[in-house]
Amino acid sequence: MSIKHWPEGERPREKLLQLGSTSLSDAELLAILLRTGIVGMSAVDLARHLINRFGSLSALMSTNLSELTAVKGMGIASFTQFAVVKEIGRRILHEDLSSAPLLNRPQIVADYLRLQLGGEQVEVCIALLLNQQHQLIQTIELARGTVNQNTVYIREIARLALLHHAPAIILAHNHPGQTQQPSSADIEFTSILKQALALLDIVLLDHFIVTRHHTTSLAALGLV
CATH class of the missing domain: 3.40.140.10 (Cytidine Deaminase, domain 2)
Known part of the structure; x- marks a missing residue:
């Protein structure tokens, strides 16, 4: 079943809007970033698969292009998205460390x-x-x-x-x-x-x- 057929309160995006981002699991957060799944996997299923394969959300965000694109459904667009998310996080923390x-x-x-x-x-x-x-x-x-x-x-x-x-x-x-x-x-x-x-x-x-x-x-x- 695709995410759009899930009860509204269980869909990651709707759950985020209702309860805030801290209410989401790693897989649900990643699913919002992925937006879509692949044949046989919803975005949340794909997110869980990726986290399990690489060991953690942090490891997934740090993986190189060849390792990521070896996974079905993952390409250059996904790699650049993950790299951007990691770099934004790093720059936010850099700003915090520069202010105190x-x-x-x-x-x-x-x-x-x-x-x-x-x-x-x-x-x-x-x-x-x-x-x-x-x-x-x-x-x-x-x-x-x-x-x-x-x-x-x-x-x-x-x-x-x-x-x-x-x-x-x-x-x-x-x-x-x-x-x-x-x-x-x-x-x-x-x-x-x-x-x-x-x-x-x-x-x-x-x-x-x-x-x-x-x-x-x-x-x-x-x-x-």
Whole structure:
């Protein structure tokens, strides 16, 4: 049975209008975005299938073009829709982080970092450059893939902080293997970076390890 034949109160769009977006499941929200299903599947059925296949709504929004278009009914239009939704969410959070001190908004920082890094399939490191009030100035990608030359890496972080007049930074990188805990190399690098930046009167506020579903703060663990 197609959605148009469902009782009105059970149709995702009507349910949203009556009860608000928070009343909808992930599949129902996605169904509104998809608008139509495919032969044998309503939009909600297709949405459930996609979420089950990719593991979560977040993973689905972060999937690449070839993986998504391998699913029946999914094409370039769907991929661009998902990419746009994710980018809009990221930009909204970026605006929020630019308007108030980050240290007062730990959940928004965590959400922002998961949107930035949680879906990456290789290790990516970013720096959040902050002003004197610890509001976000800019997010800069520092490296993609494993970085072995730490001295050059630290020099680049310091250069960017000075270039953007950022007296404080937050470092973050993802663990594609979904390990939440910092490695010994993460801890050592954080210590070296903190000391190097301190010589320039730049404060390293935190270093986050990011997975698809979690963020781990080294500062919260007493490691910054």
